[in-house]
Amino acid sequence: MKEQETAPEPQSGIASRAVLGDPAAGDLAALGSAVVITHEDIDRAHDREQVSATRARRGFRPRLRLFWLLIGPGILVMLGENDGPSMLSYAATGARFGVGFFLPFVVLTFLMACVVQEMTVRLGAATHRGHAELIFERFGPFWGWFSMVDLMVGNFLTLVTEFIAIRAGLGFFGVRPAVAVCSALLVLSVALMTHRYWTWERIILGAAIFNLAFVPVALLTHPNWGAVGRALVTWSPLPGGVTQETVLILLANIGATVTPWMLFFQQSAIADKGLTIRDIRMGRVDTALGAALATVAALATMLATAPLFLRHMTAANFEAAEFAQALQPMIGHWGAALFALGMFEAGMVAAITISTSSAYAFGEVARRPHSLNLPFREGKSFYLVLLVEAVAAAGLVLIPGIPLVYIVLVVNVIAVLAMPPALLFLYMLVNDREIMGELVSPTWANALALAVVTILVGAGLLFGVSVIAPNALAMLGGR
Amino acid sequence: MEKQVDSAREPDVSGAMSRDEVASVITALEPDQLIAAKDRHHFPRRRLTRTETVLFWGLRIYLMFMVGVVMYQIWTGAR
Numbered sequence: 001m002k003e004q005e006t007a008p009e010p011q012s013g014i015a016s017r018a019v020l021g022d023p024a025a026g027d028l029a030a031l032g033s034a035v036v037i038t039h040e041d042i043d044r045a046h047d048r049e050q051v052s053a054t055r056a057r058r059g060f061r062p063r064l065r066l067f068w069l070l071i072g073p074g075i076l077v078m079l080g081e082n083d084g085p086s087m088l089s090y091a092a093t094g095a096r097f098g099v100g101f102f103l104p105f106v107v108l109t110f111l112m113a114c115v116v117q118e119m120t121v122r123l124g125a126a127t128h129r130g131h132a133e134l135i136f137e138r139f140g141p142f143w144g145w146f147s148m149v150d151l152m153v154g155n156f157l158t159l160v161t162e163f164i165a166i167r168a169g170l171g172f173f174g175v176r177p178a179v180a181v182c183s184a185l186l187v188l189s190v191a192l193m194t195h196r197y198w199t200w201e202r203i204i205l206g207a208a209i210f211n212l213a214f215v216p217v218a219l220l221t222h223p224n225w226g227a228v229g230r231a232l233v234t235w236s237p238l239p240g241g242v243t244q245e246t247v248l249i250l251l252a253n254i255g256a257t258v259t260p261w262m263l264f265f266q267q268s269a270i271a272d273k274g275l276t277i278r279d280i281r282m283g284r285v286d287t288a289l290g291a292a293l294a295t296v297a298a299l300a301t302m303l304a305t306a307p308l309f310l311r312h313m314t315a316a317n318f319e320a321a322e323f324a325q326a327l328q329p330m331i332g333h334w335g336a337a338l339f340a341l342g343m344f345e346a347g348m349v350a351a352i353t354i355s356t357s358s359a360y361a362f363g364e365v366a367r368r369p370h371s372l373n374l375p376f377r378e379g380k381s382f383y384l385v386l387l388v389e390a391v392a393a394a395g396l397v398l399i400p401g402i403p404l405v406y407i408v409l410v411v412n413v414i415a416v417l418a419m420p421p422a423l424l425f426l427y428m429l430v431n432d433r434e435i436m437g438e439l440v441s442p443t444w445a446n447a448l449a450l451a452v453v454t455i456l457v458g459a460g461l462l463f464g465v466s467v468i469a470p471n472a473l474a475m476l477g478g479r
Numbered sequence: 480m481e482k483q484v485d486s487a488r489e490p491d492v493s494g495a496m497s498r499d500e501v502a503s504v505i506t507a508l509e510p511d512q513l514i515a516a517k518d519r520h521h522f523p524r525r526r527l528t529r530t531e532t533v534l535f536w537g538l539r540i541y542l543m544f545m546v547g548v549v550m551y552q553i554w555t556g557a558r
Contacts, residue, residue, distance in 0.1 A: 037493035039490075041514055128517070413549055421541075428531065464545060468551075
């Protein structure tokens, strides 16, 4: 370390003692006599200094600023999950089932997402480690690789659907597929060029807010608010009862809110942002706010397409952005254009967050540098994984004859099926006193987590029955 | 002072910093937030209980089976 004779003595703190070689320096003593500082540390320290300075001040404005400094991962993960296939699921649900059972059901799924993501907030803040890193360290490579394969396969398939959404959204405006996909890759690359987590996060947050573009579209359709209120309270009607299609939509809507990449992304983002135990409360607010915004956008999408009820619009109509086209006579060109832009935004933001979650996980497992604070030369593998995955998914979308519709349909279903094993890792980590200390989940949180797992496994099994024994499902539905 | 740099990780830039700057970075971060600390400290592997192992395998088999169901649905849908 560079010694300076005139350097004033640091005021206080474990870290300061470490610099001076104080044996009471706690964990820093484990670093030996050297203190290695990296570029990533400097950027993260800069962000933390702002948080500490703001926290030390009293009053409303400092509190508001603290909120501004600490929000991000929760909103990003929730609005990021309102992605291409998710918005397609909501649109198809609104068009197929109208205003009814699925409105409160979607609210329930976001509550489930809140329960799950809150655990990643605590885990990330307590350990400062990413999810993949913790799984590999605590459970070993055997189970770790299972979890990584689930994540990588799911992420890649989802990423393909994001580029389908981008292509479909811009296709409404007559943009050619190749141009749409290449433009999206350019936007993704530009966001990465900031080489700064904070700047990247603010850019993506700004873009993610456009997820609410579906709200004015819903308002343009003049929803029957009385029916909306009744549906939210009574969970009805469910036209057609429990059928194979209902179960598929049910699963798709669960998969639209609770997926494995969200666990990996939010925990890694919290570690990258540098949140600590003191920030957990704000992390929860961030997550709840994200869930609330995402719920509003999801419900708005269902309400927007509800006028298409019984026109049998399905995922097959997605490729040509036909939802926007079908809505045009009712909400006009600008309304339809807003819907198409919403689809583009959903795909764009999710493409960025999902590829980032893959890159984080890869870096954590391969023990390579993994941070959005890294300059390119120091984080080559991180940025390359992110870009290569995005380019491969984008390229796949442009291959003529690829069954994109099947991929769109299957992605959310696979996300739901892969969730219980992912949640078991999360559940065990967040109850692991050796890494969480006093922050292990309380009993009520565990009960909620187990309820989520039960619902997910139940929905998966119901889907299995609907495919293997559709007659049994008909009996279950009373038909 | 001696420096230890893991070549797989990021380069040490503290040599280009004043003692004050280094101190402010270390003060701002919690000790286990430093990249160097993360590189050196790893959580030990935990031993799975029999119940946990059964749960892991059970959910793994559930996932494999359900992926098979999805494939079957795609296959029947495509025909």
